[in-house]
Amino acid sequence: MTIPLQMANKDLVFQVNPNPSPMPVDKRQEVLDKPVFGTVFTDHMVDICWSETGGWHRPRVQPYGPIPLDPAAAVLHYGQEIFEGMKAYRHSDGSIWTFRPEANAQRMQRSAARMAMPELPVDYFIRSLQELIAVDGDWVPSAPETSLYIRPFMFAKEAFLGVRPAKKIAFYVIASPVGPYFGGNAKPVSIWLSTNYTRAGRGGTGAAKAGGNYAASLLAQSEAAEQGCQQVLFLDSVEGKYLEELGGMNVVLVYKDGTLVTPASDTILSGITRDSVLALAEARGHKVERRQVSIDEWRKGFDSGDIVEAFACGTAATVVPIGQLKAPDFTIGSADAPAGEVTMSLRDELIDIQYGRRPDDHGWMFRLDA
Numbered sequence: 001m002t003i004p005l006q007m008a009n010k011d012l013v014f015q016v017n018p019n020p021s022p023m024p025v026d027k028r029q030e031v032l033d034k035p036v037f038g039t040v041f042t043d044h045m046v047d048i049c050w051s052e053t054g055g056w057h058r059p060r061v062q063p064y065g066p067i068p069l070d071p072a073a074a075v076l077h078y079g080q081e082i083f084e085g086m087k088a089y090r091h092s093d094g095s096i097w098t099f100r101p102e103a104n105a106q107r108m109q110r111s112a113a114r115m116a117m118p119e120l121p122v123d124y125f126i127r128s129l130q131e132l133i134a135v136d137g138d139w140v141p142s143a144p145e146t147s148l149y150i151r152p153f154m155f156a157k158e159a160f161l162g163v164r165p166a167k168k169i170a171f172y173v174i175a176s177p178v179g180p181y182f183g184g185n186a187k188p189v190s191i192w193l194s195t196n197y198t199r200a201g202r203g204g205t206g207a208a209k210a211g212g213n214y215a216a217s218l219l220a221q222s223e224a225a226e227q228g229c230q231q232v233l234f235l236d237s238v239e240g241k242y243l244e245e246l247g248g249m250n251v252v253l254v255y256k257d258g259t260l261v262t263p264a265s266d267t268i269l270s271g272i273t274r275d276s277v278l279a280l281a282e283a284r285g286h287k288v289e290r291r292q293v294s295i296d297e298w299r300k301g302f303d304s305g306d307i308v309e310a311f312a313c314g315t316a317a318t319v320v321p322i323g324q325l326k327a328p329d330f331t332i333g334s335a336d337a338p339a340g341e342v343t344m345s346l347r348d349e350l351i352d353i354q355y356g357r358r359p360d361d362h363g364w365m366f367r368l369d370a
C-alpha cells in the first residue's frame, strides 16, 4: 500500500525502554508453536498519553506489564474505553505485514468520536504498530494460519468521579501470538440466536468498537455456550426481526444465484474483514447487497434452497462457515453441515493475500518491519 503523507511522520520519537527480562527464546518458541488466542503476550507494549492541555504526548515502548491506575479512573466507573483488533502476518521470506491498518486507525477515530474521546492521528496509530514490531517482531509466528494479534486500546484514565468526558486518556498497544479463533481450522460453527438480549440500540454505541458493547453481549454469549454454540447472533432492538451481527463478528448470507447479503445498520460494527471479503466477491462478479435482512428471510430462504451458505467474518475469526443457527424454537442447518464452497474460496483468497501467497491487487497489505 502507498503511505499517504499523513502517515509518513518519521519525526515522532518513541522512547524505548527494553524489557530487562524478556521471555526466554525456547519458552517463546513453545508458545509460537501452539498459540492459543489471547493468552500469552509479547515482551513489550506501546503507550501514548493524552491530556486536554498537552494533547498527545510521551509515546513510549516499555516492558509489558500492569498499568498503574487510580481507583477513581473514569474507565473503571463509566466504561469510557475503545479498542481495535488487527493481525501481523509473517510472509515466507520472513517479512512482517499487516492488513489495512489505516482502516483500523480511522475506525478507532470514529469510535473515539462517539465515546467523547480524542482522536489519535492515523500516523501515531501506525507508528505504534511499527515500534512494537521493531522490538517484538520475533513474536510473529510462522506456522500455517498463525499470526500476531495486535490489540490497540484507549481508555479514560483521569481520576474523577463526575460524569463527563475524561480529560486524561491513555492509548496502549499489546500483542499476542494466535492460532485459529475457534480452534479447528475453518470447521463450521454453530450460532445461537439471542431472543432475550440485544446488543445495541438506535443512537447508541453499536457502531463503535467500545468495550461496553462486548460487556453487553456476554450474558447472551454464555447462553450460546450453554446451547453448545460458539457465537451469538443479535437481532435489531426495535423489531427483534432483522439480523445485526455476532458477538465478535459480522454475518453474511450466500444465495443460490451467488448474491451475498449482509446486514446494513448503523448499530453494528463496520467490519474490515467483511468489507474486504465483499470487495473480493464483487471483483469475481458476485452481486453484493448491504441491506436489512430478516431472520424470516434466512429461515424461508434456507428451506426453499435459495440461501445456500452463511459465514461469520472478523479479524480474529477470519472467515468461518456457519453450519447451523439455533433458536429457541427452530434450527437452520446442522452442526455437521459441510463448509460452503463460496465461503471457503473467499476465505482462501483473503488469507492468501494476507500471508503474501497471492498478489495484493487492492493494495491492502502494509509492511511493518521496514
Ligand code: PLP
Pocket: 085, 245, 246, 247, 248, 249, 250, 269, 270, 271, 272, 273, 274, 313, 314, 315, 316
Ligand atoms: N463485529 C464485531 C462485534 C466485532 O467485534 C468484530 C471484530 O472486530 C467484527 C464485527 C469484525 O470486524 P473486523 O473485520 O474489522 O475485525
Ligand code: COI
Pocket: 084, 085, 086, 247, 248, 249, 314, 315, 316, 317
Ligand atoms: C476481532 O476480531 O479483532 C475482535 O475484536 C473480536 C473478538 C472476538 C476478539
